[in-house]
Amino acid sequence: MPEKIDYDAKIPNNVNLGDDRRLQRALEGWQPKFLNWWGEMGPTLETHGVYLRTAVSVGREGWAHFDHVNVPDYRWGIFLAERDADRRIAFGEHQGEPAWQQVPGEYRADLQRLIVIQGDTEPASVEQQKLLGLTAPSLYDLRNLFQVNVEEGRHLWAMVYLLHAYFGREGREEAEALLYRNSGSPDAPRILGAFNEETADWLAFYMFTYFTDRDGKYQLGTLKESAFDPLSRTCEFMLKEEAHHMFVGTTGVDRVVTRSADLIREHDTLDIGPRGGIPLDVIQKYINFHYTVSLDLFGSETSTNAANYYTAGLKGRWQETRRKDDHQLTDGSTFLDKPNEDGTWSTDEVQTLLALNLDLRGEYIADCNSGIKRWNRILADAEIDFRFALPHVGFNRQVGLHAGHHITPDGTIVDQATWESAKHRWLPTTEDLAFVRSLMHPVYERGKIASWVAPPTHGINQKPFDYEYVYLT
Numbered sequence: 001m002p003e004k005i006d007y008d009a010k011i012p013n014n015v016n017l018g019d020d021r022r023l024q025r026a027l028e029g030w031q032p033k034f035l036n037w038w039g040e041m042g043p044t045l046e047t048h049g050v051y052l053r054t055a056v057s058v059g060r061e062g063w064a065h066f067d068h069v070n071v072p073d074y075r076w077g078i079f080l081a082e083r084d085a086d087r088r089i090a091f092g093e094h095q096g097e098p099a100w101q102q103v104p105g106e107y108r109a110d111l112q113r114l115i116v117i118q119g120d121t122e123p124a125s126v127e128q129q130k131l132l133g134l135t136a137p138s139l140y141d142l143r144n145l146f147q148v149n150v151e152e153g154r155h156l157w158a159m160v161y162l163l164h165a166y167f168g169r170e171g172r173e174e175a176e177a178l179l180y181r182n183s184g185s186p187d188a189p190r191i192l193g194a195f196n197e198e199t200a201d202w203l204a205f206y207m208f209t210y211f212t213d214r215d216g217k218y219q220l221g222t223l224k225e226s227a228f229d230p231l232s233r234t235c236e237f238m239l240k241e242e243a244h245h246m247f248v249g250t251t252g253v254d255r256v257v258t259r260s261a262d263l264i265r266e267h268d269t270l271d272i273g274p275r276g277g278i279p280l281d282v283i284q285k286y287i288n289f290h291y292t293v294s295l296d297l298f299g300s301e302t303s304t305n306a307a308n309y310y311t312a313g314l315k316g317r318w319q320e321t322r323r324k325d326d327h328q329l330t331d332g333s334t335f336l337d338k339p340n341e342d343g344t345w346s347t348d349e350v351q352t353l354l355a356l357n358l359d360l361r362g363e364y365i366a367d368c369n370s371g372i373k374r375w376n377r378i379l380a381d382a383e384i385d386f387r388f389a390l391p392h393v394g395f396n397r398q399v400g401l402h403a404g405h406h407i408t409p410d411g412t413i414v415d416q417a418t419w420e421s422a423k424h425r426w427l428p429t430t431e432d433l434a435f436v437r438s439l440m441h442p443v444y445e446r447g448k449i450a451s452w453v454a455p456p457t458h459g460i461n462q463k464p465f466d467y468e469y470v471y472l473t
Helices: 022-042 105-128 141-164 169-181 202-224 229-267 280-298 303-314 352-381 416-425 430-438
Strands: 050-055 062-071 335-337 343-351
Touching: 022 105, 022 169, 022 202, 050 229, 062 141, 105 141, 105 169, 105 202, 105 229, 105 303, 141 169, 141 229, 169 430, 202 229, 202 280, 202 352, 202 430, 229 280, 229 352, 280 352, 280 430, 303 352, 343 352
Parallel strands: none
Antiparallel strands: 050 062, 335 343
């Protein structure tokens, strides 16, 4: 497989698409439907050139090129990481066998389902962020929004290629449905709940790219371990692009916290709303919401589906090959804290193989805590006596064993009345959301930025902050 990407083709690719005329025609038939979707559901703000990163190869070094691109003309394509001809399956009952280049018949339905669910998340986030360009706090942020959006669009292409290339008529039909469903639609919503939530302001965007795109990192990481080699290679390259999305979230929240800290010190009060800043307790509420909605994406703590996917070799663990065990998981157990109806907690012992979602969620939570430490360091350096925290894993949950229980951020199980009377302290209220939205005035002048967020410490691709990242006229 060539490392370089063919940009002379109608659909840029490094999978020798021209050698399969039937597949090429099918994807060229899907392409205008994708462009129609992008025109209707993609970014609302019209631009005349955005300083974007475009993949030019899939090697470890020098894989991206930066230049101003007219967004509707962005060359979405199909890019897989280089193939390792000697790759072996690392886990499950097929451990040690050569990785599959085609879909085994007995796993066809399950693999298709995994690809569809992953594929469905990619256009959903574009739809959720459709209006954000209208309130961008700076040209730098506007550029980052478009970069995230075009790469989510490319990640949709990545999954659509697999559906078309390996799953026949059913795959083609599923590829059509990926454009039919829309985020928040009452008739045809996206498959997973977090992708039907509104992303109505830039603090929500930073939280989404920190917490929800981080879930995407871990889901892609499990699929990268798949015995189905084209899926593995697809996800490996997607993870390179996904890293920037999480960078946008991490540094975005950094900058909000920094600006809020500056205003607190300047005015000697935590009540910085009247001074045009976002209060720390509101930031904490956003953390609570986006974190817990993202936890739901990991599914139930115990799952026979996840166990079956693992045993079959379809979906591994995060960094499977670095694990120091037998990669079979037929023995061994783990412990799970469980809420009880009487308001107490108990501990269940469950088979390791059945607790793979719990294992992956644990990796995610540890990663999320790194952001909390960053943001608390900003407050500590500013000598502000306030600290952010991730809420208890059972707080505000709609999926898994905590669903249906009312659990406070510190892990106390309470009754519904207590929850209802106190939740305004833990989750963004209508008033909180309205206040944050009231700050969202666009700043499109070079080198300028909105009052509620600090400028970045570095620009993109060694460009300064006041570079003209977006041409608007």
